[in-house]
Amino acid sequence: MFIKQLYTGCLSEAAYYIESKGEAAVIDPLRDIDVYLELANERKATIKYIFETHFHADFVSGHLDLGRATNAPIVYGPGTETKFPVHIAKDGELFRIGGLTIEVMHTPGHTLESSCYLLKDENGKDHCVFTGDTLFAGEVGRPDLAQKAGELTTNDLAGMMYDSLHKKIFPLADDVIVYPAHGPGSSCGKNMGPNTHSTIGEEKEYNYALKAASKEEFIRDVTDGIPPPPQYFPINAKINKEGYDSIDEVVVKGMKAIPVNEFKEMIKDDGIIILDTRPSVEFTPGFVPGSVSIGLDGRFAEWAGSLLPFDAPILLVTDPGKEKESIIRLARVGMDKVQGYLEGGYEAWKSAGEKTDMIIDIEADELMMDIPFDPNLVVLDVRRPAEYAEGHLKDAVNIPLNDMSDPGSMANIEDNQNVYVHCAGGYRSVIASSLLKRQGIHNIRNVVGGWRKIMEMEKVEIVKEKSVLN
Numbered sequence: 001m002f003i004k005q006l007y008t009g010c011l012s013e014a015a016y017y018i019e020s021k022g023e024a025a026v027i028d029p030l031r032d033i034d035v036y037l038e039l040a041n042e043r044k045a046t047i048k049y050i051f052e053t054h055f056h057a058d059f060v061s062g063h064l065d066l067g068r069a070t071n072a073p074i075v076y077g078p079g080t081e082t083k084f085p086v087h088i089a090k091d092g093e094l095f096r097i098g099g100l101t102i103e104v105m106h107t108p109g110h111t112l113e114s115s116c117y118l119l120k121d122e123n124g125k126d127h128c129v130f131t132g133d134t135l136f137a138g139e140v141g142r143p144d145l146a147q148k149a150g151e152l153t154t155n156d157l158a159g160m161m162y163d164s165l166h167k168k169i170f171p172l173a174d175d176v177i178v179y180p181a182h183g184p185g186s187s188c189g190k191n192m193g194p195n196t197h198s199t200i201g202e203e204k205e206y207n208y209a210l211k212a213a214s215k216e217e218f219i220r221d222v223t224d225g226i227p228p229p230p231q232y233f234p235i236n237a238k239i240n241k242e243g244y245d246s247i248d249e250v251v252v253k254g255m256k257a258i259p260v261n262e263f264k265e266m267i268k269d270d271g272i273i274i275l276d277t278r279p280s281v282e283f284t285p286g287f288v289p290g291s292v293s294i295g296l297d298g299r300f301a302e303w304a305g306s307l308l309p310f311d312a313p314i315l316l317v318t319d320p321g322k323e324k325e326s327i328i329r330l331a332r333v334g335m336d337k338v339q340g341y342l343e344g345g346y347e348a349w350k351s352a353g354e355k356t357d358m359i360i361d362i363e364a365d366e367l368m369m370d371i372p373f374d375p376n377l378v379v380l381d382v383r384r385p386a387e388y389a390e391g392h393l394k395d396a397v398n399i400p401l402n403d404m405s406d407p408g409s410m411a412n413i414e415d416n417q418n419v420y421v422h423c424a425g426g427y428r429s430v431i432a433s434s435l436l437k438r439q440g441i442h443n444i445r446n447v448v449g450g451w452r453k454i455m456e457m458e459k460v461e462i463v464k465e466k467s468v469l470n
Helices: 034-042 063-070 154-169 200-206 215-223 233-242 247-254 260-266 300-307 323-331 345-351 364-373 385-390 401-405 427-438 450-454
Strands: 002-008 013-020 023-027 046-051 074-076 094-097 100-106 115-120 126-132 177-180 273-276 314-317 338-342 360-362 377-381 418-422 444-447
Touching: 002 034, 013 034, 013 094, 013 100, 013 177, 023 094, 034 046, 034 063, 046 063, 046 094, 063 074, 100 154, 154 215, 177 200, 247 323, 247 338, 260 338, 260 345, 300 323, 300 401, 300 427, 314 323, 314 345, 323 338, 338 345, 360 364, 364 377, 364 418, 364 444, 364 450, 401 427, 418 427, 418 450, 427 444, 444 450
Parallel strands: 023 046, 046 074, 126 177, 273 314, 314 338, 360 444, 377 418, 418 444
Antiparallel strands: 002 013, 013 023, 094 100, 100 115, 115 126
């Protein structure tokens, strides 16, 4: 028996490769499928099945491309409706992988078709369970993503999840390994733990949701304080349900080198997004005017899907050699409209003598020195509301980066204000600053190191939002 978790940190996503006696299965594959094909080839195995735990909302799955490449059937749980051929499994249906058995456990709650897959070893003993978005390490899946208008509420789905967990998961032995679809940082649960796997016993002991004394208490615990989902979630769920273009076609289309003069003409179209994927420390000193900065060194695809319009064509500015990676990582969240990239990158643009823009970086101590003496200074905190509530500078304005996809969120920023932007560590504040610049707000400063560095300053007056925290 061979099991490998293939974890993608920037999306907090876990796919799984399972193999026995030359037969393999893949669970919840990402859209770029080469890693699964290469692993099977290296191990001289044949991919026999592709299992999906549910219609994912936070990424575009690789089920269709992997199915085309291997001729393996795509397996979904009961109640699945798609626009492409799949095997809709029955609750309790068994699948053989070499000497192993996989049992389908229908566990509606996160979505209606959500299913876990229980793996039994060569002796028929329960070894591990692949829980998708039903159960995580320290958390359960959010129940607010799959309502049918006028039919189901978040509470209805939370109630279904309670039943699924107590009827299907609780009876499993404590030593059964839990392999979820996501880990820390994922938006598929409201408070993900730090681990990417667990055991049934550990979850019974430490998972707050599984300690609920009643169904009513469980519903209250898992629905209280759920943040709004990123805007791309329903789009990705629809793509996974209805189908998509081959990622190879997307890459071929996007890998078009565009010379500076042609690039300059193309960006005259206000509908085009210039996406700069260089690290923030490279972006702030100079960039093509109007560019949005989302660096590959952070949660790139998640922020691109959350902030950029899906129907807009994209032109890339990348570090040389990072073009294909940028295209693939955008495709992971269904952003397929990359038209090409700036040939030679930003250095070519600058060397051609074209107009450039910049964002002024300042250290936290400079911010603290400026606050008492500048009546027009505004501190813009772009962290999440919960982060802001835990502690922020007095009079700081909170516009979470998630909200900045709407230009109206910046409407109250006035021309005479000196805006100092910060987040927790510096990644989000550069994205926010680039969005402000794109909206014509130029009198801004980016606080390097963000809240982490501000907290190191002496005599910092910190305000907490008790009403939010309580």
